[in-house]
Amino acid sequence: MIWNSASDFFAMGGYGTYVWGAYVVTAACMAIEPILVALRHRRVRRELAAEEERR
Amino acid sequence: MTTTSSRLRLYRFASPATFYPLAGKLVPWFAAVAAILAAWGLWLGMLRAPTDATQGDAYRIIFIHVPAAWMSMLLYVVMAFWAAIGWAFNARLASVVARAIAPTGAMFTFLALWTGALWGKPTWGTWWVWDARLTSELILLFLYAGYLALVSAIDEPRRADRAGALLAIVGSVNVPIIYFSVVWWNTLHQGASVSPAAAPKMAAIMLQAMLLMTLAFWAYAFAVIFVRARAIALERDNAASWAGAAVGRTPAQTEATT
Numbered sequence: 001m002i003w004n005s006a007s008d009f010f011a012m013g014g015y016g017t018y019v020w021g022a023y024v025v026t027a028a029c030m031a032i033e034p035i036l037v038a039l040r041h042r043r044v045r046r047e048l049a050a051e052e053e054r055r
Numbered sequence: 056m057t058t059t060s061s062r063l064r065l066y067r068f069a070s071p072a073t074f075y076p077l078a079g080k081l082v083p084w085f086a087a088v089a090a091i092l093a094a095w096g097l098w099l100g101m102l103r104a105p106t107d108a109t110q111g112d113a114y115r116i117i118f119i120h121v122p123a124a125w126m127s128m129l130l131y132v133v134m135a136f137w138a139a140i141g142w143a144f145n146a147r148l149a150s151v152v153a154r155a156i157a158p159t160g161a162m163f164t165f166l167a168l169w170t171g172a173l174w175g176k177p178t179w180g181t182w183w184v185w186d187a188r189l190t191s192e193l194i195l196l197f198l199y200a201g202y203l204a205l206v207s208a209i210d211e212p213r214r215a216d217r218a219g220a221l222l223a224i225v226g227s228v229n230v231p232i233i234y235f236s237v238v239w240w241n242t243l244h245q246g247a248s249v250s251p252a253a254a255p256k257m258a259a260i261m262l263q264a265m266l267l268m269t270l271a272f273w274a275y276a277f278a279v280i281f282v283r284a285r286a287i288a289l290e291r292d293n294a295a296s297w298a299g300a301a302v303g304r305t306p307a308q309t310e311a312t313t
Binding site for chain 2: 001002003009012013014015018019021022023025026029030033034037038040041043044045047048049051052
């Protein structure tokens with residue numbers, strides 16, 4: 001552990017805006033994309049299951 | 056086992072009926088590996104690696120910037136490869152995989168540009184320059200966007216696959232241009248951090264963190280692309296017996312329709 005305190009960590013030696021701006025957007029993209037593909041997969045499964053019911 | 060039967064076994068994986076459940080089984084493993092490696096890589100990179108002597112803590116963007124940039128190029132090559140296979144051998148699943156890769160590749164390209172801008176501002180004093188590395192990476196984003204727009208604009212799926220394959224193959228010329236741009240042209244962008252020809256130009260702990268994050272992104276890409284490929288395969292083959300089986304049609308009915 002190289003940081004003395006939590007505020008030290010968040011400040012990133014004065015580059016906090018840049019470092020966290022990069023990390024937050026990356027984390028958001030990589031959190032949202034799996035949700036979107038899971039929803040797409042679930043939607044097509046549900047549609048297919050409904051079709052099977054009608055058959 | 057005869058040669059014929061082993062060849063048949065291999066071809067089985069080109070069938071959506073085999074791919075669908077197999078990919079479904081692999082997804083949780085790739086997701087778990089991605090989470091573990093990302094946690095490990097972030098712990099090393101954000102909590103253990105020392106502050107850089109020249110760039111201060113701004114350099115920590117490298118742990119997501121380089122993996123995102125590598126994935127953006129790797130995924131493009133893999134996409135073009137499967138699109139070409141799908142076209143040349145009329146292999147539908149290969150085309151489905153190519154289409155499943157494109158959105159994830161585009162996302163990593165955007166992230167490479169975004170994190171690069173946020174790294175460029177404190178170190179170069181500018182968010183953006185029109186130099187070879189940045190411009191060719193931006194062209195990569197346009198190639199992904201063009202591929203996605205093209206395949207979604209053509210209604211007939213196999214025609215869309217072929218048109219997309221042509222665009223993907225022609226566009227793959229851009230990938231070596233991105234990779235070697237820092238060698239071929241004068242640029243603000245630094246040279247390769249890691250190359251097969253030379254010793255790494257960074258401390259061991261920084262390199263470890265960057266490689267762990269790369270493997271985490273790679274596993275993430277596998278997980279997301281497999282889920283998307285399963286969804287696309289179902290969307291396309293919704294009338295096929297394997298698709299019915301995948302959503303719980305009884306085996307007897309499946310047997311009857313096969």
